Amino acid sequence: MNNQSFPHKNAIIFLSAFLMSLSVVKVKAQYKPWVAPKEYAGLKNPSSNDPSTLKDGKTLYTSYCTPCHGDKGKGDGVAAAALNPKPADHSSPNMLNESDGSLFYKISEGRTPMPQYKAALTEKQRWELVNYIRTLCKTQKK
Numbered sequence: 276m277n278n279q280s281f282p283h284k285n286a287i288i289f290l291s292a293f294l295m296s297l298s299v300v301k302v303k304a305q306y307k308p309w310v311a312p313k314e315y316a317g318l319k320n321p322s323s324n325d326p327s328t329l330k331d332g333k334t335l336y337t338s339y340c341t342p343c344h345g346d347k348g349k350g351d352g353v354a355a356a357a358l359n360p361k362p363a364d365h366s367s368p369n370m371l372n373e374s375d376g377s378l379f380y381k382i383s384e385g386r387t388p389m390p391q392y393k394a395a396l397t398e399k400q401r402w403e404l405v406n407y408i409r410t411l412c413k414t415q416k417k
């Protein structure tokens with residue numbers, strides 16, 4: 276009798292291993308690069324880069340963004356550990372590949388777990404954040 280149930284057991288082990296490997300593939304496939312639509316990526320930044328705009332951007336960043344993105348924008352805020360995907364590193368040179376319009380789009384629309392800010396913040400404030408994010412990236416490149 277044992278002889279008969281044994282291959283059966285193997286089949287179950289094989290099947291569960293197979294199902295587990297499928298779910299690993301699924302988790303990996305879930306992350307899609309976040310690309311802003313073309314019409315946003317090409318938007319011109321109407322905000323000037325003067326010190327007062329940057330100061331406003333920093334104040335906004337500190338209240339809304341540092342919990343996830345961290346003080347220096349490295350993506351290491353207090354809430355970051357619990358998040359998947361991780362908050363973007365705004366000090367990374369990769370940020371240079373993002374146009375101002377693309378950053379503006381991402382701040383406006385969000386993507387889970389990143390919240391959207393088009394209702395909470397004015398357009399002017401969102402552009403100020405774009406300008407401030409740029410300073411985090413330059414700091415890193417030095």
Ligand code: HEC
Nearest residue numbers: 309339340343360361362363378381382386388389390404
């Ligand atoms: C609840 C945590 C959380 C908060 C708060 C948050 N973010 Fe994010 N942010 C994320 C996560 C997570 C990602 C990555 C999302 C992804 O890749 O799908 C992200 C990505 C971004 C990106 C995209 C960067 C890139 O290279 O594509 C920008 C820009 C951004 N955040 C700006 C901000 C700004 C500005 C604020 C504050 C107004 C903010 N975020 C607040 C979690 C957060």
